[in-house]
Amino acid sequence: MIMTPAPLISGTNAERSRMSNRQAALGQIRSAGQMGRAEIARNLGLSTQAVSNIIADLQADGLLVEAGTRSQGRGLPAVQYGINAEGGYALGVEIRPDAIFTAIVDLHGNATATRRRTLKNNEPEYLINMLLKLRAEMLEKTGVDDKRLMGAGIVIPGPFGQTGVSGLGSDLAGWQHLDAHALFEEALQLPVELSNDANAAAMSEQITTGLNNFAYLYFGAGLGLGLINQGQLVKGAFGNAGEIGHVQVMTANGPQSLESQLSRVAIQKHMNANNTIDITAIEYLFNQSDPKLMQWLDAGADALSQALALIENLFDPQSIILGGAMPAPLLEYLTTRTVLPTLSVSNREDNPHPRLQIGTCGRMAATLGAASLILNRAFTPNATSL
Amino acid sequence: MIMTPAPLISGTNAERSRMSNRQAALGQIRSAGQMGRAEIARNLGLSTQAVSNIIADLQADGLLVEAGTRSQGRGLPAVQYGINAEGGYALGVEIRPDAIFTAIVDLHGNATATRRRTLKNNEPEYLINMLLKLRAEMLEKTGVDDKRLMGAGIVIPGPFGQTGVSGLGSDLAGWQHLDAHALFEEALQLPVELSNDANAAAMSEQITTGLNNFAYLYFGAGLGLGLINQGQLVKGAFGNAGEIGHVQVMTANGPQSLESQLSRVAIQKHMNANNTIDITAIEYLFNQSDPKLMQWLDAGADALSQALALIENLFDPQSIILGGAMPAPLLEYLTTRTVLPTLSVSNREDNPHPRLQIGTCGRMAATLGAASLILNRAFTPNATSL
DNA sequence: TTATTAACTCAAATGACTTGAGTTATCAAG
DNA sequence: CTTGATAACTCAAGTCATTTGAGTTAATAA
Structure with missing residues (x-):
């Protein structure tokens, strides 16, 4: 299977401009929830008239719906538009x-x-x-x-x-x-x-959080890393960027792969389970405060801390988000146990975002x-x- | 100092289209050395006429020069254009x-x-x-x-x-x-x-190599990492991405920072030098096959190998390029001594690029x-x- | 020698955006 | 309560850059 890096830079003409502007307008409306035409025009650097035409198109295509008016100070109240979910x-x-x-x-x-x-x-x-x-x-x-x-x-x-x-x-x-x-x-x-x-x-998290420079640690069977740079996925030349599971971390038993310390499979192994432990089983154990699981979490927090230092220093994200097929409360607990590395470029006062946070959890996160x-x-x- | 992530998505109109198309046309010509108008038009998905107009503009602005004609098979030979260095x-x-x-x-x-x-x-x-x-x-x-x-x-x-x-x-x-x-x-x-x-x-290397997904290990006083994803620099939220020097690697003396193993300062320390050892001094020592330097290189190659595994698995680059304020022959030697990690997504047969190569070396690389x-x-x- | 082919030019048409004048509705000030 | 300022919006004309289609030219292949 071949994934070409595809640097295809293409020229722009009137039609492609319109396409691009349509998408930009939709993007504006989505991230704001709803918006008026004049505001969109200001944000995109287009004339009100142009945006009016575009919005009329989008509405005709069923992608937008009117959502009342809003007045801020003087002037004609702006008709608001929102994304039509069924569009x-x-x-x-x-x-x-x-x-x-x-x-x-x-x-x-x-x-x-x-x-x-x-x-x-x-x-x-x-x-x-x-x-x-x-x-x-x-x-x-x-x-x-x-x-x-x-x-x-x-x-x-x-x-x-x-x-x-x-x-x-x-x-x-x-x-x-x-x-x-x-x-x-x-x-x-x-x-x-x-x-x-x-x-x-990670892409899904970008949409919900509005962040555009962040790292996403995904707990699946193993452990994966999703990187968003300037709103763009960092996929790598062959689509394999983010294989963080194989990175080495220090443990009490010498250097080990991160995945062997911090993943569902790692839990399974630590619990000496014969059959697969899925998210439901983990949630049950966590609610019971199962001592072996809690012990694992401490070691996991240590590995996570090392992973954070790595990601932060290599990538300087606004935030690192944890998510995937793990119970949210467990990840919450994990974050409270994790020491944020001192020797890191993310250790700064002026970042308005938390260095570590929880994202979408559950079985369907990847879907x-x-x-x-x-x-x-x-x-x-x-x-x-x- | 504030560096905003700046997600500014802007709309497109006729003028901005022209600007964008001008740049795209220049980019085509630059990466090919020289090119005819019809070929540019095909590559950019524009009409020949549009490209003709654009090229005429660029030539009038002094950015392009005619560079003879080229005929491939039948048809009128294509007038070639090249970048005017003095433009x-x-x-x-x-x-x-x-x-x-x-x-x-x-x-x-x-x-x-x-x-x-x-x-x-x-x-x-x-x-x-x-x-x-x-x-x-x-x-x-x-x-x-x-x-x-x-x-x-x-x-x-x-x-x-x-x-x-x-x-x-x-x-x-x-x-x-x-x-x-x-x-x-x-x-x-x-x-x-x-x-x-x-x-x-790294950006300079992108231009000379034509690669658009790669990592660049820069030897300055310390060690830095430049990342290019889809032709775009990965700068991080605050411009601090690539601080790889603080990443931990295993050494004979336990875990150490990569920079302490692999940098000009590391050489200085290893040689017990009192004053700064610059690129000229290092070149001299290397040409003498100075035993302490050669010993350092072996340890450095080991650290580099670990860094490669990290970079490859996190970013899946087409290639990793070494460069900066180090003598090229030393870096050449270092690459020959460095074991390419087996457990890596870059360990694949179908990548046409070498996994590790040398880029621009010397004092002026960053300038x-x-x-x-x-x-x-x-x-x-x-x-x-x- | 001739037919084919491809680059290129010219002029008209098209698409999308901008501009400027005019309309409407809200808020603020008197 | 009235009036003026303000801002969103519409309409119609104008502008810009591209596309389209009909030539023109020069090279190669037959």
């Missing part, structure tokens, strides 16, 4: 070796339908058929016209391609040499965004993140290929 | 606590004049006056019209602002709370790009890099504020 939908998909998760997400970012199926195998044909069936089911249930589906965001386990960290358990058997992107686009007949779990979850890859394109100029 | 210049500046380096660089990236002065102190007024004097000197010597100066790229020692790693020796005394950007723009009456040494050097921050803006659409 468009994104298909979010997470594929794991053992299961597939899907969701239909509206323009407000709310899931209107979700599905979860266990997988018998990872053969492309089986998987694609499953995916098509789930899409059809969800579309029927929600009554969404499939013309309103803007695209599919698909999370598949990294690393992409055959690399030095392949075959360590999490990747999809038999997919290393496939062009998954083309395969999915062909099957779904939709624009597709491929990504790993951490990047997808919703996948959908947000598509939503993001609708709201960001020049993001067609990211 | 514009950038001022490159590196400020260190003890010295200032400046250069005037033409559109081909060649330095037409350079200066180096030691600094008595770091007071803003003294520094600015020195800078103005050097600029005047260089402009006079080269006969460059100061209207042709497109801007100034200025490298100042990080970290920016008062952080947890400030006051460790390298930063400019008394500058933490100044708005350096405004200060320089006011004094020079030019657009200014501020950056740390590693980022500037020329600073200038390239300005040159880059001229050749990249939407890069006005990076």
